[in-house]
Amino acid sequence: MNGPMTLIVLSVALVTVVALLVWLSLSMAAAEGAIGRVTRANLNNRIFEVQTDPDTNQFTTTKKIRRIHQVQRFIANRYATAGSCAFFRITCNVLSGVFVAIVAGTWGASWWIELLVGVVFAFVVAVVSILVRPRETGVNKPTDIMIKHARLVNFAVAVTPFARVGTSQDGRRRRDLDLSDDEELEKIQLEQGRAAIDRMVESNEFDPEVSEMMRNVLMLSETLTREIMVPRTDMITIECDASLEDMLKLCSRSGFSRVPVIGEDVDDLVGIAYLKDAVRATAFNPAAMSRDVASIVRDPMLVPESKPVDDLFHQMQRSRQHVAIVVDEYGGIAGMVTIEDTIEQIVGELEDEHDRTQHAEPxxxxxxxxxxxxxxxxxxxxxxxxxxxxxxxxxxxxxxxxxxxxxxxxxxxxxxxxxxxxxxxxxxxxxxxxxxxxxxxxxxxxxxxxxxxxxxxxxxxxxxxxxxxx
Missing domain, CATH: 3.30.465.10 (Uridine Diphospho-n-acetylenolpyruvylglucosamine Reductase; domain 3)
Structure with a gap:
């Protein structure tokens, strides 16, 4: 009785260890998938949420913040942390195969069966840890995953100090470039997006024009407003004391429907005058032709020239503004930009029925x-x-x-x-x-x-x- 009972107890213990190793492998896979997507901004927002949660007592708040601080240390060197998680995951996969082989051996299996069962089991666990739920969860909720597994990741980092070898030089290079954590992460994601688009183009899954637009979308965050604006030297403006009649003539001759209104010079910006407002004011009241343009002026939308084009586009969408005045770092007028300019960065040059193509020869x-x-x-x-x-x-x-x-x-x-x-x-x-x-x-x-x-x-x-x- 003692022999079979001991064998059963030993097998149960080994199976329990195998289950623990599989769980550790899946947890490390989830953390490995999440570490590359957690940003300092997300963690700072999470700390603020925890501190302002009225339903959480002081003990729980302190505990959660301590874990968030652990995660902040992890992402300070995310490559070393990812390496530690990967090494720990692989180690757990190998050990799970070894213990499964031992279980098979305790029940009298041949050595080659032990070896085959152990290798197959380790391979299956490795495939599951990479391709199934842990990776997907890490992508969708990286901050939650990292906070949940902070202790395990901390243990993995502690037992794998060699994972930091080779990453210090990368860290110094990043500091020399003055590249923030969020900017580095965004750069990596953009490079991955471009590579994915290139693969789709090579497989002929998309029309070349569609592929080009997708590339242009990824480039919006790297394009600054100053690169697409019309500079101040190329702006048409109208003085605030000009009449609505002058405004209508200017719009008719220039072809523009939105004109900046200025005072003494371009930097003395009063606002924006719209052709629709001028027509509405004068269509049924000819006497209004002599009114000043200042009577229909609207407040301008001001944007810095260093603003990324994708942020500019979304801001114009939210504010329902189609034109913005670009200001430089000293507060002067640098130029102006329209929502059509941002769209042209994606789809190319836009022309309407009134646009003409100039001839090339005298x-x-x-x-x-x-x-x-x-x-x-x-x-x-x-x-x-x-x-x-x-x-x-x-x-x-x-x-x-x-x-x-x-x-x-x-x-x-x-x-x-x-x-x-x-x-x-x-x-x-x-x-x-x-x-x-x-x-x-x-x-x-x-x-x-x-x-x-x-x-x-x-x-x-x-x-x-x-x-x-x-």
């Missing part, structure tokens, strides 16, 4: 009258009219017209230099930038007077105005 449209693309070099203009334009600081016809006007030209703007008249006649693209400039001798009958009148009108309506996005 065209002769009359006697000594040419239609030139805005980017035509000044050297080509000199060759066409056999004149010498000594302008070292500009290279194109568009730049020359801008310098002559002292502001960004819009359709209808005109100026004279060296006996020739340059007139902006067409715009292209959603940004309504001048695309075509007509050039002719200034002595053409009727043109000089018309040009002077047009230039005076430009000065009255758009003094110091600058081009911007709709």
């Amino acid at each position: 065209k002769k449209i009359g006697d000594r009258k040419w239609s030139l693309p805005a980017r035509t070099p000044i050297a080509d203009l000199e060759e066409l009219y056999e004149i010498d334009i000594d302008e070292d600081d500009v290279d194109t016809v568009y730049g020359l017209l801008t310098k002559l006007l002292g502001r960004v030209p819009i359709v209808g703007a005109s100026a004279v230099t060296r006996g020739i008249r340059l007139t902006a006649v067409d715009s292209a693209g959603r940004r309504k930038k001048v695309s075509t400039i007509e050039v002719e001798p200034n002595g053409v009958e009727g043109r000089e007077e018309d040009g002077k009148a047009q230039e005076n009108a430009d000065n009255d309506e758009n003094n110091d105005h600058r081009d911007h996005k709709e």
